[in-house]
Amino acid sequence: MAVSGDLWSDLAASLGRIGLGFLLAVLISVPLGFTMGALPWAQALLEPIVGLLRYLPASAFIPLLIIWLGIGEASKVALLVLGVVFFNTLMTADVVRRVPRRLLEVSATLGAGRPRVAARVVFPYALPGIIDAMRVNAAAAWNFVVVAELIAATSGLGYRITRAQRFLQTDRIFAILVVIGLIGLTIDVTLRLLRARVGRWSA
Numbered sequence: 001m002a003v004s005g006d007l008w009s010d011l012a013a014s015l016g017r018i019g020l021g022f023l024l025a026v027l028i029s030v031p032l033g034f035t036m037g038a039l040p041w042a043q044a045l046l047e048p049i050v051g052l053l054r055y056l057p058a059s060a061f062i063p064l065l066i067i068w069l070g071i072g073e074a075s076k077v078a079l080l081v082l083g084v085v086f087f088n089t090l091m092t093a094d095v096v097r098r099v100p101r102r103l104l105e106v107s108a109t110l111g112a113g114r115p116r117v118a119a120r121v122v123f124p125y126a127l128p129g130i131i132d133a134m135r136v137n138a139a140a141a142w143n144f145v146v147v148a149e150l151i152a153a154t155s156g157l158g159y160r161i162t163r164a165q166r167f168l169q170t171d172r173i174f175a176i177l178v179v180i181g182l183i184g185l186t187i188d189v190t191l192r193l194l195r196a197r198v199g200r201w202s203a
Helices: 006-038 040-054 058-069 073-097 101-109 114-150 157-166 170-198
Strands: none
Touching: 006 040, 006 073, 006 114, 006 157, 006 170, 040 073, 058 073, 058 114, 073 114, 114 157, 114 170, 157 170
């Protein structure tokens, strides 16, 4: 596969999908989770809704996504977003709620307003935990990208697994699984290093 170039083109397709889908999920879930964690009224309003949506399996939305978005890239990316965004939102909110109250009280005593406290105190304190949540959900994103590519795809590692299964090429299936594992490990190590860098003060 590597010699023919199929592996690299499929890997690029999967990485493109997971990169876009995971980025969109993070851009939605981190601000939403931060708001829910910082504001009690937002938590009371949004957490029941997000909590309910979290229990709906993303794969169950596949028929609807195909109807609404077709079988192109949009439906695959949307499946990734649905699979990650609700879990990451609640995990982010939980991290923000764990910011020590004494830090908020000291900041208020020094005259800092709410926006300044959120930007200068809450977010820096919560950022290492937010990155940890991203690490956990990045693994889930890989599961969803493979599921998305098993259905109506012409490229990607999931598509390549389907073709290998059709011709009973178990060696290729194992090779693709190893590649997925190595890429996932690389992403995890990268996020660990980022967490260590931004959270150096908390070590």
